[in-house]
Amino acid sequence: MDYGLMHVLLIGPRGDDGDARSARTVLAGLARAAVAAGERVSWLGTADDGGLPADDRIERITTGSRAPRFRRVEAWLTDAPRERALCKTLREAPCDLVHVHGFGGAYSYLLPWLADRLGVPVVVLAAPIEPVLCHRKTMIDARGERCMVWDDALRCARCCRTRSADGLGGAASMAAALCRPLRGLSPFPHRTAFLNRLDMLAQGLGVARTVVVADAAARDAILALGVQERSIRCGVPSDAGDWLELWRQALPSRPPAPA
Missing domain, CATH: 3.40.50.2000 (Glycogen Phosphorylase B;)
Structure with missing residues (x-):
């Protein structure tokens, strides 16, 4: 046509x-x-x-x-x-x-x-x-291994709070760990967001x-x-x-x- x-x-x-x-x-x-x-x-x-x-x-x-x-x-x-x-x-x-x-x-x-x-x-x-x-954006987890579990909110939040070249820097990763008790109020990756x-x-x-x-x-x-x-x-x-x-x-x- x-x-x-x-x-x-x-x-x-x-x-x-x-x-x-x-x-x-x-x-x-x-x-x-x-x-x-x-x-x-x-x-x-x-x-x-x-x-x-x-x-x-x-x-x-x-x-x-x-x-x-x-x-x-x-x-x-x-x-x-x-x-x-x-x-x-x-x-x-x-x-x-x-x-x-x-x-x-x-x-x-x-x-x-x-x-x-x-x-x-x-x-x-x-x-x-x-x-x-x-x-x-990598499907590579915090240990540097290929991730095949991409629908687990808690796992994703933990991974995205770690220090990585494509994510948080060292200071931000430490701050994210300190903010974990805030849960959904945390300004860093948290389970609720995922x-x-x-x-x-x-x-x-x-x-x-x-x-x-x-x-x-x-x-x-x-x-x-x-x-x-x-x-x-x-x-x-x-x-x-x-x-x-x-x-x-x-x-x-x-x-x-x-x-």
């Missing part, structure tokens, strides 16, 4: 770490390929997007969104500046599709949910899977028209969260052309654009 001109709104990850920068660079390349193919592209940005190459063909929606500190587990799951900007944008000028690139980590679970509630289909890239399952972390991320994944994962193991993990199998695609598209086709397949059926 000839879908005509497609308007896609792209959402990349927050943060200034290497993984977030790399994901935004890949997404920027995909954006340039899409506009080169004649599609219309908007970019819902963060405060860390400044290093990306400028391209006048891509419509930028700027926000002051930044990733909160690692210790603020609940704050990683929301993103008020971009949630508000997304709703305002979709109300004023609805697009055809929202693409969320590299879901998990410091991503708001509400971004795909809000787009879906406002009637726009969503494609989510949940690869790598580690940032979805693990607040440290009780429904995965449930909220699953809510964001569950509304997507398509959830893209890297492999069968990641697919099984997403299925375990309650996401419907029919929405999961196993295997990340290898080039921009494959992504464009996947986006088109996620669009509701509609008549061809007039000649």
Whole structure:
């Protein structure tokens, strides 16, 4: 079917770490390929997007969104500046599709949910899977071993209170230990913060028209969260052309654009 001109709104990850920068660079390349193919592209940005190459063909929606500190587990799951900007944008000028690139980590679970509630289909890239399952984004536990227990709130809280290169520093880890008696009032990772972390991320994944994962193991993990199998695609598209086709397949059926 000839879908005509497609308007896609792209959402990349927050943060200034290497993984977030790399994901935004890949997404920027995909954006340039899409506009080169004649599609219309908007970019819902963060405060860390400044290093990306400028391209006048891509419509930028700027926000002051930044990733909160690692210790603020609940704050990683929301993103008020971009949630508000997304709703305002979709109300004023609805697009055809929202693409969320590299879901998990410091991503708001509400971004795909809000787009879906406002009637726009969503494609989510949940690869790598580690940032979805693990607040440290590594699935490596405090002992440096591969973690296969990602739904135990107490275990996750203990792990995230330890000193690590991708988490708390030494002083913060000591402060976290002293704050343990505060439980849910602690400003550091605590069991209460992890009780429904995965449930909220699953809510964001569950509304997507398509959830893209890297492999069968990641697919099984997403299925375990309650996401419907029919929405999961196993295997990340290898080039921009494959992504464009996947986006088109996620669009509701509609008549061809007039000649």
